[in-house]
Amino acid sequence: MPVNKIVETFEKAVSDIPDGATIMLGNFAGPGGTPFYLIQALHKQGAKDLTIIANTAGGIGLTLDFDDHRILFESKRVKKVIATFPFSTSPKRPSAAEKLIVAGEVELELVPQGTLAERIRAGGAGIPAFYTPTGVGTVIEEGKEKRGFNGRPYLLEHALTADYAFVRAYKADEMGNLVYRGTQRQFNPIMAMAASITIAEVDEIVGSGEIDPDCVVTPGIFVHRIVKVTEDPGFPRHLETNFQVKDGGAR
Amino acid sequence: MPVNKIVETFEKAVSDIPDGATIMLGNFAGPGGTPFYLIQALHKQGAKDLTIIANTAGGIGLTLDFDDHRILFESKRVKKVIATFPFSTSPKRPSAAEKLIVAGEVELELVPQGTLAERIRAGGAGIPAFYTPTGVGTVIEEGKEKRGFNGRPYLLEHALTADYAFVRAYKADEMGNLVYRGTQRQFNPIMAMAASITIAEVDEIVGSGEIDPDCVVTPGIFVHRIVKVTEDPGFPRHLETNFQVKDGGAR
Amino acid sequence: MKERLSREAIAMRIARECFDGAIVNLGIGIPTLVSSFVPEGMQVTYHTENGALGFGPVITPDEFEEKADIDLTNAGGQYVSPLPGMCFFHHADSFAIIRGGRIDITVLGVLEVSEKGDLANWMFPGRGVGNIGGGMDLAFNSKRVIGATEHTTKSGKLKIVKQCSIPLTAPHCMDMVVTDIAVIKFTEPGLVLQEIAPGWTVEEVQELTEPKLIVAEDLKEIEL
Amino acid sequence: MKERLSREAIAMRIARECFDGAIVNLGIGIPTLVSSFVPEGMQVTYHTENGALGFGPVITPDEFEEKADIDLTNAGGQYVSPLPGMCFFHHADSFAIIRGGRIDITVLGVLEVSEKGDLANWMFPGRGVGNIGGGMDLAFNSKRVIGATEHTTKSGKLKIVKQCSIPLTAPHCMDMVVTDIAVIKFTEPGLVLQEIAPGWTVEEVQELTEPKLIVAEDLKEIEL
Secondary structure (H helix, E strand, O other), rough: OOOOOOOOOOOHHOOOOOOHHHHHHEEOOOOOOOOOHHHHHHHHHOOOOEEOOEEOOOOOOOOOOOOOHHHHHHOOOEEEEOOOOOOOOOOOOOOOOHHHOOOOOOOOEEEHHHHHHHHHHEEEHOOOOOOOEEEOOHHHOOOOOOEOOOOEEEEEOOOOOOEEEEEEEEEEOOOOEEEHHHOOOOOOHHHHHHHEEEEEEEEEEEOOOOOOOOOOOEEHOOEEEEEEEEOOOOOOOOOOOOOOOOOOOOO | OOOOOOOHHHHHHHOOOOOOOEEEEEOOOOOOOOOOOHHHHHHHHOOOOOEEOOOOOOOOOOOOOOOOOOOHOOOOEEEEEEEOOOOOOOOOOHHHHHHHHHOOOOOOEEEOHHHHHHHHHHHHHOOOEEOOOOOOOOHHHOOEHHHEEEEEEEEEEOOEEEEEEEEEEEEOOOOOOOOOOHHHHHHHHHHHEEEEEEEEEEEEEEEEOOOOOOOOOOOOHHOOOEEEEEOOOOOOOOOOOOOOOOOOOOO | OOOOOOHHHHHHHHOOOOOOOOEEEEEEHHHHHHHOOOOOOOOOOOEOOOEOOOOOEEEOOHHHHHHHHOOOHHHHHOOOOOOOOOEOOOHHHHHHHHHHOOOEEEEEEEOOOOOOEEEEOOOOOOOOOOOOOOHHHHHHHHHEEEOOOEEOOOOOOOOOEEOOOOOOOOOOOOEEEEOOOOEEEEEEOEEEEEOOOOOOOOHHHHOOOOOOOOEEEEEEEEEO | OOOOOHHHHHHHHHOOOOOOOOOEEEEEOOHHHHHHHOOOOOOOOEEHHHHHHHHOOOOOOOHHHHHHHOEEEOOOOOOOOOOOOOEEEEEHHHHHHHHHHOOOOEEEEOOOOEOOOEEEOOEEOOOOOOOOHHHHHHHHHHOOOEEEEOOOOOOOEEEEEEOOOOOEOOOOOOOOEEOOOOOEEOOOOOEEEEEEEOOOOOHHHHHHOOOEEEEEEEEEEOOO
């Protein structure tokens, strides 16, 4: 019997997430690649004492305003955040996370972006720890083992894993194989590999074999639940095309 | 001025490789994914005292006979080989490498396959060293640092890099972006990232923009020279198709 | 001489360990045969070290002309067939899958296994050399490691021993071994004889097994 | 008050550091403007942390309707345009490119740089918090780190100092800084004043620079 990974609603897809869960979520500077329907469903579900692992802490205000994981901070569901860009770029509009972090109500682990990506990748790859040059001689080295290889100093960094990953992709097939669209990809594929249960929010679900196996980015074995986006959130997007531009021709 | 990466002949593509070079080459159990025209050109060119990093040491005899890197061992061009499957599976047909290794004329560094892949990946990713569980309590742990993380023991393993990588791909565009066909992919993409100069042997060279940017596996910045295969070596292959099979339909 | 199970029967017994949704990696030799005996309709996804998931059976000689392709092979270099929903990835991702603990069952050949669950299967007997390949990563990191082997060597040497005499693939990794005369589980107190080939007695199996076997309360004949 | 170079002029001067085949990562702010001034026909490949290489310019307001797409943005969240030969990859591969030393030039904003080549640009002044983002990996691992900044803060505070007063992005990483009045190289003996804005004297630049400047033998006016 084929395993059915397709879940009808975002609510159902996140219904079993317990208090205290660690959740990775795809996210960068704008809405592209953020699974915000899953985030909104989790917000509604009410799980608390969460640890969030993501590029930002939500609401950084670099692009459009939209309900990303900022709402989890606003409603005090987050205990700890591991991020690289947790603060709003505008001092006049501090994010919900910033106020909580400064007040000591949310613990922040601030990580260089490449180290964050590599720690997540290591988590998915069964590598418990690795050395990286980034951060030596800065505040990042505090409390970390420093060690020389070939005459250059490096820091020991540890893998990150999660109970759940919320990923945003373009298409899923019924096996859970995922492809991404442009820079939507960002952290999503490595998070999908680093979590016990990965839930994918996608624009389209196709039959097995509809995706070219040479083009699959996330193998289906990493994806446990698939939910299709049915609303149009109204962001600028041209879903009917990819980003292929031929020499001399227009898109 | 666009940088021209296309080289007319395999001979020209390998002409500058000096004695003593470290070379990674894509290779698994059969001919798929092995850049054997580059290997043959290097053999003709004559560089010696080479260090070869590859899955096998050539001529393992699991599938068809063909001139892979076995010929570099036969003609004594190799000083050291870092491999995971260096010996023929048939004791009656020991490979050239086996005889030289047993005689002490070629140094062998025998590495578990996952550790080999991860060391190469680390080399390309600027990670000097990492911990892996594989090999603890076996001969592989000899001389290595052992360390516990979360109650499990791990070994410290070091990155591998190379002066040159010979990779086999399906298509390249003029920028050097590569896509692979099926299990041809194997070690090729991670080797492309771990070498100072990567030379790609491909079935087809297309214009910039002819490859869907969401499907590129090896970004062009990792590929310095591209050579097109013009002969048909006669292996079973159906180049006109990919491996996409739709549900219910034939290939 | 008593009848022993065929290589196919060993594979058939191991196939019964599979389940819907299982991710399975099959080693070279008897293990490769397992996929032929997984019930039709059961969704088992095969993984191969050289970077594929969800591929189909090894192609038959009849299919060679139409289907054999050097760019679609398993870890043993055999040509396999494509299936809808399969996918490809590079070697580092392939072993991320293994090391990351995503393989539910790996079936491996056996030269020796010890009562502590150590596996030795990479060093060629008598040649002083060997290929490690992907077996070490599989043995260390899979959820279940199942051995597939004849109970003794062709010359009658014991393979299930107190202490392995050749270099290990991985210590304490074995979950179960299926041989041509028995199914044995590796547990904390020791080796448990779970199933026995038709016509064989516990004493006869014990005679060909160096460590003392614990006989399961529900010992039964091997069902295929 | 003397005239200083505009933000565009700073970007224009930095663009002259590019070359055919260069892999370039541009930070937020003045750095982003650099790509507009790279000569047409020069093959510069831009990298962005969020996983793209070889994309085109930031789209103009006129192009918004037709081209803006949330799935094609740079590290600053700006919409960029597609180009033939571009490609996408995930974040771990994106930083493998950076950490692996493939970025020829990174252009970063500056809060402070020290005479030892230390860069500090991530902690928001006066807020006690900051975003590290991708800048730390870029500063540590790029072949050349070029700073793009006004020579002093809006309130006149010096930015080129003996010792940084705020948390570092990376020590000893700077190769060159281009300001609105000077081009300065970081060398072993110290800061070398290479170029100077039209109408400015060495003494005037020195006055706004805390460490003692070494004046290049071939000191010249900044050419754009």
